[in-house]
Amino acid sequence: MNKIKLALIAVVSFALVACGGGESNETVSNNNSSTPSGTGNSNSNGSTSYVAGSFKSADLTGAYFPSDGAASGNGGAECLSSFNYNYFESEDVMVYGDPNLPDTDFKHAATLVENLLNAAFNAVGITRQEFDDYRPKYTPQVFNNLINGYLLGFTVETEQGAEEHDISDLDSDFPAPANWSEMTYNQRYSFVIGYWNSASDSKHGELVASYTEHYQFDPVGYNTVADKVVVCLDQTMNGSRYGQGSIIGMNIAPNSTASRNDDDEVVLHELIHMIQFNVAVPTEGAAYGLDRWFTEGQATYLAGQKVASSHSGHYPVHVVDLYDEGQHFSDTGLAYEHYAVAYKYIDTHNSKAEVLNMLLDIRNYQGEGMRTRSSGVSSDIFQESFNVNMHKKDGTQLTINDYRSNYHTILNN
Numbered sequence: 001m002n003k004i005k006l007a008l009i010a011v012v013s014f015a016l017v018a019c020g021g022g023e024s025n026e027t028v029s030n031n032n033s034s035t036p037s038g039t040g041n042s043n044s045n046g047s048t049s050y051v052a053g054s055f056k057s058a059d060l061t062g063a064y065f066p067s068d069g070a071a072s073g074n075g076g077a078e079c080l081s082s083f084n085y086n087y088f089e090s091e092d093v094m095v096y097g098d099p100n101l102p103d104t105d106f107k108h109a110a111t112l113v114e115n116l117l118n119a120a121f122n123a124v125g126i127t128r129q130e131f132d133d134y135r136p137k138y139t140p141q142v143f144n145n146l147i148n149g150y151l152l153g154f155t156v157e158t159e160q161g162a163e164e165h166d167i168s169d170l171d172s173d174f175p176a177p178a179n180w181s182e183m184t185y186n187q188r189y190s191f192v193i194g195y196w197n198s199a200s201d202s203k204h205g206e207l208v209a210s211y212t213e214h215y216q217f218d219p220v221g222y223n224t225v226a227d228k229v230v231v232c233l234d235q236t237m238n239g240s241r242y243g244q245g246s247i248i249g250m251n252i253a254p255n256s257t258a259s260r261n262d263d264d265e266v267v268l269h270e271l272i273h274m275i276q277f278n279v280a281v282p283t284e285g286a287a288y289g290l291d292r293w294f295t296e297g298q299a300t301y302l303a304g305q306k307v308a309s310s311h312s313g314h315y316p317v318h319v320v321d322l323y324d325e326g327q328h329f330s331d332t333g334l335a336y337e338h339y340a341v342a343y344k345y346i347d348t349h350n351s352k353a354e355v356l357n358m359l360l361d362i363r364n365y366q367g368e369g370m371r372t373r374s375s376g377v378s379s380d381i382f383q384e385s386f387n388v389n390m391h392k393k394d395g396t397q398l399t400i401n402d403y404r405s406n407y408h409t410i411l412n413n
């Protein structure tokens with residue numbers, strides 16, 4: 001590998017690290033509309049029932065919380081380090097956190113997630129089986145190690161000297177395009193992400209094993225994605241910064257320190273983020289390729305949270321990233337109500353399957369466009385996928401630029 005390539009890889013790696021990680025935490029306002037059923041399990045004598053489960057130690061089971069911050073949206077720091085071993089496990093959920101927290105905090109979180117998981121799948125229009133198939137085997141860091149140090153180029157010592165190899169040499173299933181040798185680094189990067197995201201868990205395992213053999217180094221460690229929803233009880237969160245969705249599950253405030261009477265809506269909202277990330281951006285684990293109004297609008301609207309009563313005077317579709325939110329809205333709660341309005345139109349005039357197809361087009365994107373968004377500018381992967389799949393009320397194409405420029409006219413028609 002020559003020095004220019006190394007420098008390019010270093011720049012790209014830095015960019016991924018610099019923009020990796022989580023969005024802001026949810027500060028959604030309370031909602032008076034109909035709510036999905038969450039814990040709501042109080043029985044007649046006022047005590048609460050919890051799902052069945054048991055406390056475990058990863059020192060005995062090996063199931064440590066991933067050490068890759070991108071897996072937990074760069075939140076949940078306590079679970080990444082100090083409390084990565086202590087968890088409560090129920091049928092579909094693993095709740096990690098400080099062993100000094102009351103047991104009921106763990107059980108409360110597990111119960112919320114267990115009770116809302118099917119509602120989240122139904123809201124997005126995906127089956128549990130489909131979700132499991134889309135879910136990556138490894139966290140984003142493992143893929144980033146492989147693509148940067150291996151799949152896009154690595155050195156093999158031969159009797160003739162050092163040879164440059166890449167995925168086209170080591171994976172006979174890889175469908176290298178005819179112009180592979182002429183492709184730029186960015187073209188190859190995008191092509192390999194699309195290939196990886198369509199490959200099976202066993203293919204990922206095969207490539208990881210090959211990396212491990214070549215470098216005599218295990219790139220995985222604890223960085224696998226569990227089959228269950230992994231929750232971190234995050235004591236840095238509170239009643240107003242309550243939840244954050246991630247590729248492995250979510251970070252939420254412990255119930256004993258930050259109880260919310262709408263915690264079922266917030267948990268459903270975060271589960272919808274978890275589905276978005278696993279389907280659309282499984283190698284990133286965060287929404288940096290997706291418009292903020294869309295990810296928050298889908299999560300807010302489908303979770304049954306508050307929708308603004310009038311769209312007039314607001315421009316939610318202009319909010320591509322967090323900076324834009326501050327430019328267009330005086331507070332986050334108001335912004336979320338309007339993201340929900342913008343998404344409601346999408347939901348009303350497009351089927352769940354069409355929206356899911358849009359997320360899958362993002363997942364499978366192999367083009368040369370920008371993969372990340374910037375203030376006021378959608379990523380190409382979002383823009384192209386949105387434009388191909390979304391429709392207006394009359395059935396004609398809805399482009400993101402049209403929606404942004406003519407938002408009020410479109411909603412009034």
Ligand SMILES: [Zn+2]
Nearest residue numbers: 026273296299
């Ligand atoms: Zn959200």
